[in-house]
Amino acid sequence: MEDRHVVIIPIEIDAEKESSYLDAWQGAAELMAAQPGFIRTYMFRTTVPGSRFPLVNVAEWESAAHWEAAMNVCPMLGQQMAVAHASNYRAIRTVLPPHGSG
Numbered sequence: 001m002e003d004r005h006v007v008i009i010p011i012e013i014d015a016e017k018e019s020s021y022l023d024a025w026q027g028a029a030e031l032m033a034a035q036p037g038f039i040r041t042y043m044f045r046t047t048v049p050g051s052r053f054p055l056v057n058v059a060e061w062e063s064a065a066h067w068e069a070a071m072n073v074c075p076m077l078g079q080q081m082a083v084a085h086a087s088n089y090r091a092i093r094t095v096l097p098p099h100g101s102g
Contacts, residue, residue, distance in 0.1 A: 004039060005061040006089040010053035013082035018054065021081045025057070028076045032059070035073065037066020055082075064088060 013021055022043070029041050039060035046054050061067040067088070071077065076084070 004091060005064045005067055006091065007057075007059045007061065007067060007086055008089060009057040009059075009084050009086045011055040011057065011082050011084050012052060013054060015054070017081045021055070021079075024079060024081070025076065028074060032070055032074060035066070035070040037062035038070065053085075057084075 011021075025043060029043075032038055032041065039062060041057065041059040044056045044058065046056075059067070061070070
């Protein structure tokens with residue numbers, strides 16, 4: 001199993017601030033992508049109306065140390081548009097489709 005560090009960030013945000021937040025996030029994500037140990041990031045939008053967390057960011061890093069170092073340059077820290085609930089995870093199980101299935 002790959003030993004990657006995953007950060008999952010459910011985001012509480014008012015609908016009228018979402019577009020500005022996503023613009024700021026895009027710039028921050030591009031900066032983070034240039035940091036050592038960055039693998040990828042995704043931003044998800046809920047399909048459930050009224051969800052407490054309309055946005056969820058998932059980022060993969062080579063290690064917790066890489067993520068922690070990158071946080072020193074992250075421009076999203078201290079932003080006032082949303083409440084982000086970051087948590088750090090390590091994959092403990094993976095399920096893939098059976099070999100040969102299409």
